Amino acid sequence: MSDRKDSAILSVRGLKVHFDTSQGVVRAVDGVDLHVKTGETMAVLGESGSGKSVMALAIMRLVPIPPGRIVAGEVHFEGRNVFQMGANEVRRLRGSTIAMIFQEPMSSLNPAFTVGEQITEAIVLHQGIKGKEALDKAIEMLKLVKIPSPEKRVHEYPHQLSGGMKQRVMIAMALSCRPKLLIADEPTASLDVTIQAQILELMKELRRQVGTTTLLITHSLGVAAEMADRATVMYAGQVVEVAPIRDLFHDARHPYTKGLLKSVVNMKEGTRRLDVIPGAPPNPTRLPEGCRFHPRCAKADKRCCTEEPNYVSVGEGRWVRCWYPET
Amino acid sequence: MALNELVRVEHLVKYFPAGGGFLGKPRAFVHAVDDVSFTIIRGETFGLVGESGCGKTTTGRLILRLLDPTSGKVIYDGQDILRLDGNAMRHMRRKMQLIFQDAFSSFDPRKKVFDIVAEPLRVHGLASGSQLRERVAELLVTVGLEPRHGEEYPHELSSGQKQCVGIARAISLNPEFIVADEPISAVDVSVRAQVLNLMKDLQEKLGLTYLFISHDMSVIRYLSDRVGVMYVGKLVEYAPKSELFKNPIHPYSKALLAAVPVEDPDQRREREILEGDVPSPVNPPNGCRFHTRCKFASPVCSEEEPPLLDRGGGHFVACHSF
Numbered sequence: 159m160s161d162r163k164d165s166a167i168l169s170v171r172g173l174k175v176h177f178d179t180s181q182g183v184v185r186a187v188d189g190v191d192l193h194v195k196t197g198e199t200m201a202v203l204g205e206s207g208s209g210k211s212v213m214a215l216a217i218m219r220l221v222p223i224p225p226g227r228i229v230a231g232e233v234h235f236e237g238r239n240v241f242q243m244g245a246n247e248v249r250r251l252r253g254s255t256i257a258m259i260f261q262e263p264m265s266s267l268n269p270a271f272t273v274g275e276q277i278t279e280a281i282v283l284h285q286g287i288k289g290k291e292a293l294d295k296a297i298e299m300l301k302l303v304k305i306p307s308p309e310k311r312v313h314e315y316p317h318q319l320s321g322g323m324k325q326r327v328m329i330a331m332a333l334s335c336r337p338k339l340l341i342a343d344e345p346t347a348s349l350d351v352t353i354q355a356q357i358l359e360l361m362k363e364l365r366r367q368v369g370t371t372t373l374l375i376t377h378s379l380g381v382a383a384e385m386a387d388r389a390t391v392m393y394a395g396q397v398v399e400v401a402p403i404r405d406l407f408h409d410a411r412h413p414y415t416k417g418l419l420k421s422v423v424n425m426k427e428g429t430r431r432l433d434v435i436p437g438a439p440p441n442p443t444r445l446p447e448g449c450r451f452h453p454r455c456a457k458a459d460k461r462c463c464t465e466e467p468n469y470v471s472v473g474e475g476r477w478v479r480c481w482y483p484e485t
Numbered sequence: 486m487a488l489n490e491l492v493r494v495e496h497l498v499k500y501f502p503a504g505g506g507f508l509g510k511p512r513a514f515v516h517a518v519d520d521v522s523f524t525i526i527r528g529e530t531f532g533l534v535g536e537s538g539c540g541k542t543t544t545g546r547l548i549l550r551l552l553d554p555t556s557g558k559v560i561y562d563g564q565d566i567l568r569l570d571g572n573a574m575r576h577m578r579r580k581m582q583l584i585f586q587d588a589f590s591s592f593d594p595r596k597k598v599f600d601i602v603a604e605p606l607r608v609h610g611l612a613s614g615s616q617l618r619e620r621v622a623e624l625l626v627t628v629g630l631e632p633r634h635g636e637e638y639p640h641e642l643s644s645g646q647k648q649c650v651g652i653a654r655a656i657s658l659n660p661e662f663i664v665a666d667e668p669i670s671a672v673d674v675s676v677r678a679q680v681l682n683l684m685k686d687l688q689e690k691l692g693l694t695y696l697f698i699s700h701d702m703s704v705i706r707y708l709s710d711r712v713g714v715m716y717v718g719k720l721v722e723y724a725p726k727s728e729l730f731k732n733p734i735h736p737y738s739k740a741l742l743a744a745v746p747v748e749d750p751d752q753r754r755e756r757e758i759l760e761g762d763v764p765s766p767v768n769p770p771n772g773c774r775f776h777t778r779c780k781f782a783s784p785v786c787s788e789e790e791p792p793l794l795d796r797g798g799g800h801f802v803a804c805h806s807f
Contacts, residue, residue, distance in 0.1 A: 205673050205674040205675055206673065206674075207673075320762040320763075322762060323762070350536035350537055350700070350763065351536060351700065351702070351741060351744045351745060352536065352740060352741060352744045352758075352759045352763075353536075353762070353763075354744065354746075355743075355744035355745075355746075355756060355758050355759070356758050356759070356760075358746065359756070359758050377674055378746065379748045380745065380746030380747060380748045381746050383746065383747060383748050383749055383750045383752075383753075384746040384747070384750075384753060386750075403750045404750050404751065407748065407749060407750050407751075414675070417675065418674065418675060419748075421677070421678035422703075422748045424678070425681075425703050425704070425706070425707040426703070426748075428706075428707065430685075431682055431685070432678040432681055432682050432707075433678070434678040434679045434682060435675045435676075435678070436679075438643035438644070438645050438646065438673060438675075438676050439643070439673055439675060439676075454675075
């Protein structure tokens with residue numbers, strides 16, 4: 159997957175992040191490659207335990223060590239190796255160059271400080287603006303994320319806001335320093351459907367206005383289809399497929415992606431019985447040999463059980479990690 | 486009463502006390518379910534959809550009498566279950582069961598799968614000894630597990646297997662009616678289809694009637710025969726599934742359907758986004774509860790509560806504007 163190095167603002171290469179637990183070593187991220195181009199929205203699609211969130215934390219150097227360990231790999235942001243940065247440089251990177259929003263806005267906001275205090279903290283820290291000016295900037299950010307009467311809301315505490323409003327505040331905080339990359343980790347998973355629609359619409363609009371490159375981590379095929387330009391599909395700590403979003407939905411090549419999409423189509427068409435992927439995702443302390451998906455794959459043969467597949471190119475900008483990609 | 490009607494809910498109301506001091510009178514009430522009426526037909530799947538706090542879970546629990554309503558009636562198979570005494574209710578419970586969202590947290594983690602599935606049979610004194618072992622093994626096989634799983638602890642199972650154990654326990658007493666409250670939300674995405682297939686198979690095989698509660702439109706659409714939409718304690722619309730999805734009438738149902746992201750990048754569209762937040766059920770708006778967010782709202786909407794009326798073909802809607 160070397161051909162997109164040049165245009166990539168973020169490159170993750172061969173990343174392995176393991177955790178030592180009482181049950182054994184959890185290979186949460188185990189050889190992941192990811193390339194995000196300037197200006198695009200890249201979805202990282204995967205179910206819980208696929209390693210998508212740990213990868214995001216590793217990009218920001220936020221993996222707790224121990225129990226975590228960066229076993230191998232590199233993260234390059236604008237050509238610089240994040241893992242070799244000094245403490246000061248990393249601090250600048252977080253918040254100012256790369257910003258992150260999380261699934262649960264309630265647990266990411268500090269209940270003891272007002273919304274304004276929390277937004278201005280980043281502005282003061284990274285932009286050197288102070289006092290009234292910083293507060294005005296915070297109000298401007300709240301306006302940007304369409305919070306009604308921002309002059310009043312800026313003095314309120316998180317508990318006075320609804321879930322959707324809190325997520326708007328998180329987005330305002332994340333964008334307040336004009337980051338080059340926004341990592342959104344399941345930004346709407348804890349929200350109701352109509353509020354999710356509001357937040358997705360807001361994110362799209364901000365993308366048009368501000369043009370932030372976005373890494374969107376999600377388990378929802380619908381959210382990915384709605385938002386992303388390209389997608390990287392993860393399974394059991396590895397990337398199984400990379401494709402432009404249309405290609406992925408119309409012509410998936412990895413049996414796992416294909417299986418996921420099949421049941422979605424079945425449901426839409428009201429098929430009597432859904433096509434299923436048999437079995438369940440593997441226990442992360444006991445990952446299967448060979449291809450991690452082989453115990454659930456109808457096409458698996460001897461080779462899949464013993465040899466780990468490598469990336470194969472299956473078209474323009476398309477990669478799949480499978481011995482027998484679907485055609 | 487229609488011949489094939491299994492459950493009839495009449496003017497069901499449940500208020501929960503909110504706030505208020507120690508030993509004091511509560512100052513306010515959460516209007517969780519507020520005058521809800523509908524029927525469930527034998528053998529069907531009735532889907533109840535709505536956002537968090539709309540009262541769908543409370544409705545399910547009231548129907549099973551796991552909660553006592555503030556007022557209203559639940560008629561099960563012709564019997565007013567709120568009038569049943571302890572013994573009669575216990576007997577009735579064999580016919581009605583619940584599948585939980587998070588199966589795992591409904592299990593005693595120190596019990597093996599065998600004992601979890603066997604518990605209802607033991608409680609009701611329906612089987613013991615080798616008969617019990619056979620029945621539990623049979624139940625495990627029915628839900629797609631193996632008898633050997635009986636010897637495992639719930640934490641050793643995958644999310645899908647846990648839910649299957651929950652389903653095995655729910656069908657152990659041969660119930661006729663099951664309330665399934667978000668049964669697949671805690672299941673791994675790639676395993677959900679298996680659980681949905683299982684629920685469909687069991688319905689056919691055992692002649693079950695489901696009340697299927699979910700916030701997930703695509704699952705509701707797939708499983709249900711009829712669908713009810715709830716908003717802040719009110720049933721605002723209910724209709725046969727195809728009718729509701731093709732021709733939703735209530736502005737809230739429309740917005741809810743439009744809000745669901747479509748799993749097709751070619752169908753990205755500029756959607757009409759519902760503004761504002763869901764009002765608090767402690768202080769619900771007067772009149773129609775949706776009027777604060779409704780672009781069709783007229784003065785009458787903030788004054789009078791719209792009645793739930795049949796618009797033909799069993800399509801019930803509570804809205805002044807249509």
